[in-house]
Amino acid sequence: MKRATRCVAIKASSVLLLAGFASGAVFAGSGAAAAASGDGPRRPAAPCTSSQVVADSAQPAGSAQVRITVTNKSAKPCVLNGYPTVALAGQGSPDKNKPLQVIRVGKSAPVQLAAGGRASSQLTFTPVLGEADGYCASGADPFVAPSMVVGVAGGRHQLAPSDGGEFALCGTTVRATAFHG
Numbered sequence: 001m002k003r004a005t006r007c008v009a010i011k012a013s014s015v016l017l018l019a020g021f022a023s024g025a026v027f028a029g030s031g032a033a034a035a036a037s038g039d040g041p042r043r044p045a046a047p048c049t050s051s052q053v054v055a056d057s058a059q060p061a062g063s064a065q066v067r068i069t070v071t072n073k074s075a076k077p078c079v080l081n082g083y084p085t086v087a088l089a090g091q092g093s094p095d096k097n098k099p100l101q102v103i104r105v106g107k108s109a110p111v112q113l114a115a116g117g118r119a120s121s122q123l124t125f126t127p128v129l130g131e132a133d134g135y136c137a138s139g140a141d142p143f144v145a146p147s148m149v150v151g152v153a154g155g156r157h158q159l160a161p162s163d164g165g166e167f168a169l170c171g172t173t174v175r176a177t178a179f180h181g
Contacts, residue, residue, distance in 0.1 A: 086123060123175070
């Protein structure tokens with residue numbers, strides 16, 4: 001009986017050894033083929049820097065909404081993360097800006113920007129009510145500026161509305177979606 005048990009154990013270990021060798025050869029062959037074809041793992045693109053991207057558009061998207069667009073102007077891809085910072089430029093000067101508290105809307109996910117690729121974020125302000133000079137529901141005075149300063153990838157970009165108007169809002173907050181492609 002001991003001899004029969006030993007023979008079964010030897011046969012079982014031989015089968016496992018052959019199966020392991022065969023699967024190792026298959027995986028090694030797959031890796032060699034992948035390496036030869038260039039389909040191996042790719043390195044992710046580096047985060048976008050202020051020298052790579054430019055905020056080049058502020059398009060009205062409703063009565064109190066603006067869509068800002070960022071373009072990768074470099075020859076290399078990069079990854080854009082998160083939300084913009086926003087300030088209204090007082091008297092048209094970034095030095096006299098009014099920083100706004102950004103309320104983040106939605107989830108943020110990395111956006112891969114190829115060379116020349118674009119991403120956008122939607123900004124929603126508390127609207128000014130009425131016509132002409134307008135008013136705020138809170139009773140505060142509206143803030144009006146000819147341009148805004150948007151922070152993206154560590155840089156600041158001054159944008160004016162694409163329709164030639166001005167930015168007007170009540171309060172000190174803005175809701176912003178995460179950048180998306």
